[in-house]
Amino acid sequence: MTDIKRTLTIAGSDSSGGAGIQADLKTFAEYGTYGLSALTAIATMDPDNNWSHGVTTIDVPVLEAQLKTVFASDHKIAAMKTGMLPNVAIIKVIAKAIKEQQLENIVIDPVMVCKGEDEVLNPENAEALRDILTPLATVITPNLFEAGELSGLGKLTTLEDMKKAAEKIHDLGAKNVVIKGGKALEGDKAIDLFYDGSEFTVLETEKISPAYNHGAGCTFAAAITAGLAQGLTVKEATLKAKDFVSEAIRSGFKYNQYIGSVFHSGYRLAKQDSI
Numbered sequence: 001m002t003d004i005k006r007t008l009t010i011a012g013s014d015s016s017g018g019a020g021i022q023a024d025l026k027t028f029a030e031y032g033t034y035g036l037s038a039l040t041a042i043a044t045m046d047p048d049n050n051w052s053h054g055v056t057t058i059d060v061p062v063l064e065a066q067l068k069t070v071f072a073s074d075h076k077i078a079a080m081k082t083g084m085l086p087n088v089a090i091i092k093v094i095a096k097a098i099k100e101q102q103l104e105n106i107v108i109d110p111v112m113v114c115k116g117e118d119e120v121l122n123p124e125n126a127e128a129l130r131d132i133l134t135p136l137a138t139v140i141t142p143n144l145f146e147a148g149e150l151s152g153l154g155k156l157t158t159l160e161d162m163k164k165a166a167e168k169i170h171d172l173g174a175k176n177v178v179i180k181g182g183k184a185l186e187g188d189k190a191i192d193l194f195y196d197g198s199e200f201t202v203l204e205t206e207k208i209s210p211a212y213n214h215g216a217g218c219t220f221a222a223a224i225t226a227g228l229a230q231g232l233t234v235k236e237a238t239l240k241a242k243d244f245v246s247e248a249i250r251s252g253f254k255y256n257q258y259i260g261s262v263f264h265s266g267y268r269l270a271k272q273d274s275i
């Protein structure tokens, strides 16, 4: 093995293992890439308080020190993604690193809210994600809520709304837009939308029930990242990532009374079983 592709996640930790860097690193490994990480925050969930989320922010110098370690890798980072970014200072550090290191294959997952929590993590972050990171994105992967915020269109309820939002987000400078509608639209299909600035591709699967899908968004974006690292086009990487995340949801499991998680090895195990 001489050409091991290095993939990087700059994201938060989810101790419950489904989302955040845990999702990213597991997904990177499933794709056969070598995952590196820089932690931005530690998310915790409290079983004594209805699984409410707490976020502890990593100090900027500690993030910078992690990035210094990462970039001391003597091979180029083949692709990277961002996840939970708890404040504007952190967003600025990441934008600077992307430019200085001349990184390519940048997947921005504009995490604004965690499942079950209905407050935007930090409203001024939404603006910084839009103004500072979106223009640097090879691909941006908002969910329905985040696409509504980034585009300024508010609540999106139809495929047509998703298309309008994708165009607006593309206009902000992202080269490609993947809106993770997932199960959030009404109807029996889980619908995501890919837009490259000229053509829409609708990605559709049956909704899976019961959907144990904590971590699905992070896993989808991480799978796109790993696909790009392996040389797939953005569209190819997105289509493969949809299959990957669908299997992860299909093999998802109940974690506890509050959440059910995707299982990041589902795609590989399903393929093995079918041999």
Ligand code: PXL
Pocket (backbone or CB within 6 Å): 011, 012, 013, 014, 019, 020, 021, 043, 083, 084, 111, 113, 114, 115, 215, 217, 218
């Ligand atoms: O799914 C969004 C998300 C991203 N990153 C971290 C999280 C969550 C949701 O729980 O904990 C670290």
